[in-house]
Amino acid sequence: MPALPTRTGRRMPSPRRPVVGTAALLCASLLTVLPAASGAAAALPAATPGALPAAAPTAVATATAAPSITVTGKGFGHGHGMSQWGAYGAATQGVTWQQIVTHYYPGTTLTPIGNPTIRVNVSSDLGQVAFGAAAGLRVTYGAAHTTLMGLPTTAADGSAVSAFVVASVGSGYAQLKYLSAKGAWTAWGPASPQVNITNASTGVVNAWGTVSGRVGAIPGELRGVVLSGRVVPVAAIPMEQYLRGVVPHESPASWPGAALGAQAVAARSYAAWQMAHPQSSAYDICDSTACQVYQARGYYGSTDAAIAATAGSALRYQGQPAFTQFSASTGGWNSAGGTPYLVAQPDPWDATAANPNDSWSTTVSASTMQARWPSIGTFQGLQVLSRDGAGTWGGRITSASVRGTAGSVTVSGDTLQAALGLRSTYFTTSGQRPDILGVSWSGGAGYAVGLRTVLGSSSYVQAGPVVTAALGGIDLTQWRFLPGRRTDGTHPDLIAVRTSGSSTGRMEVTTFTSASGYRTPTRAVTPFPAFTADASITVVAGANPGDVCLVVVGGTASRRTELHCLGVGTGYTGWTVHAATALSAGVALRASTFLVVPGTGDLVWVAQGAPTGSGQTELHRMTAASGWGGWGEHRVLPLGYTSSTSARFLLLPSGSSTPDLAFVPVSGTGSGRVEVHTLTGSSGYSAFDLHVATPIAAASYPGFTPLLG
DSSP: OOOOOOOOOOOOOOOOOOOOOOSOOEETTEEOOOOOOBOOOOOOOOOBOOOOOOSOOOOOOOOOSOOEEEEEEOOBSOOOSEEHHHHHHHHHTTOOHHHHHHHHSTTOEEEEOOOOEEEEEOTTTTOSOEEEOOTTEEEEETTTTEEEEEOOSBOTTSSBEEEEEEEEEETTEEEEEEEETTSOEEEEEEEESEEEEEETTTSOEEEEOSSTTOEEEESSEEEEEEETTEEEEEEEEEHHHHHHTTHHHHSOTTSOHHHHHHHHHHHHHHHHHHHHSOSSSSOSEESSTTSOOOOSSOOOHHHHHHHHHTTTEEEEETTEEOOOOEESBOTTEEOOOSBTTBOOEEOSSTTOTTOTTSSEEEEEEHHHHHHHOGGGOSEEEEEEEEEOSOSGGGSSEEEEEEEETTEEEEEEHHHHHHHHTOSOSOEEEESSOOOEEEEEOSSSEEEEEEEEEEOGGGTTSOEEEEEEEEEEEEEGGGEEEEEEEESSSSSEEEEEEEOSOOTTSEEEEEEEOGGGTSOOEEEEEEEEEOOOTTSSEEEEEOSSTTOEEEEEOSSOTTSEEEEEEEOGGGTTOSEEEEEEEEEESOOOGGGEEEEEOTTTOOEEEEEESTTSSSSSEEEEEEOGGGTTOSEEEEEEOOOSOTTOSSEEEEEEOOSSSSOEEEEEEOSSOTTSEEEEEEEOGGGTSOOEEEEEEEEEEOOOTTSEEEEEO
16 A cells, blocks of 8 residues: 655745725724724623732743744645645545545646656656566667667577666766676667667566665656766656556555545646656656656556546646646645645645644754754744744744854745754744843833843843834834834844824834844835824734734724734735724723734733723633634633733743733832743633743833833
């Protein structure tokens, strides 16, 4: 039985979240250009109270290195096009092979292509051009196939010829040699850049491989082509015969016929694309997972039947062969592959119970990270810089920073996957704490903003150097600060959202890149009017790095709290979300904190005191999957700072879709310093795993604003 699919490959970016809504609304007495939000009303259930611990923090020991990280992932391979396990899952539900390929390659059409000859580099399967003596063997030379000759059966020493090999003789030429029964090798025939072997009697050349003693029956012509001084084995085979050696080695022959039929069409289409875009002048395609697996053995009746049922059918897009990439498992979400038909979309069939790749987990040690990237020194953490935006956690990783005591290295998601031996770039990590970036200034107006990182690798008892961002002589109370994308591999950009006082009369978004030391601003004028300081609007970071969201809690047309998001990919000129949430309008904004869960887009409302049913600090979560119209959870938090207005909340990645919650009081603390207290999402926010006083002196708000760094 052939092995289960384990394909790997490249990744591509994907489109952003679609926009919902069409009409205008009235917000804080400002007539805006926001479309009306949509969503269903929902009552707020009561939260379950919990005991409140003492407020005094307990210092923890300094941690200078992350001993290991836990990687939790989805899928196997690049995720472009068809999921082989998804095809299996679909077939078990009665979906036809036509429906499977239509789903995974939208916009393509099935077209007959006949049975063309494809040239396959069989180096991975055979590794050499060698074959046994047999009746009917013939040889020709060069790409023009000149000088047809029958091969000898008797050696010069009078014994029978037992085998042949095509060997390099230098200067770009190769020559046949035969092996006598007495064990002597003898050169035979002319030297040529290309030696072609066929069998006029059977049509099959029985090839001998150097790879694990493999023997292959080549149903066509076996060629030895000299490329870069090496003899490359190339099989020229009719397409339908070629597929007999592909389908059972890409999908198990025991799978349902519809899954095997979809595999046959995807493989035939991929081969046709390679014929139109050959890898070399000597061959069209390779025989490994870098292309698609071909072996000249291991045929099965079930896969032969699937090939016959789809005979000659291939997918085309606008009349041209379609690049029908496929992988073992998408993890429930296809990634975009750079063509109109390789799209980012949910995969409804991949999560079949038999799929071992739908969800997986592994642990990576600090020593492994240091061995892969020795220039970083002692490993301190892995920081995801960007994702493709499609799926859980914000999709597949496109770039990340490996951080250590001696510096950091920025790598692509593909490089990270390959270096750590992971199944895909679709993963998240836990076992490490993210940094907290503190933004501080003096008083209400100033000429500069100071930024200082509190290191998560030290459990927040160590801080990095102060960096100054020049914003000019402005009233900083008119600005809201958010973390942006990471452009230097270490720290996030700083997003300064100017809510009022702009010359344009609009809300403005200015980005200061960390790569420039926060001194190079890029300003964008949004479609949202400027609003006053007491307006019922709060500004929060969005689901994707760099996105900016507005939570409108009063004066809405829907009479509910609404969520509206501006995409960084639109330059903050295009809306990506308009939703009326499950929370009614009119909540006390000054006693509320709103947070958007990175990746999932869920909206978390942390309310203190009066707005809550318990009169304590509560957490309520509205799910993006419900259009923010349904409640995910309701918790009373075990916090002793229920009336504090100088504390901030942050969502910390936890390795699951439920983030941890950091409570960061910036003044009035028992230690006299900014403190960090973290509640674990896995405990339902009922248990702390950290109480620590940071090195940052406590100050009056707005002297210090903590952001996720």
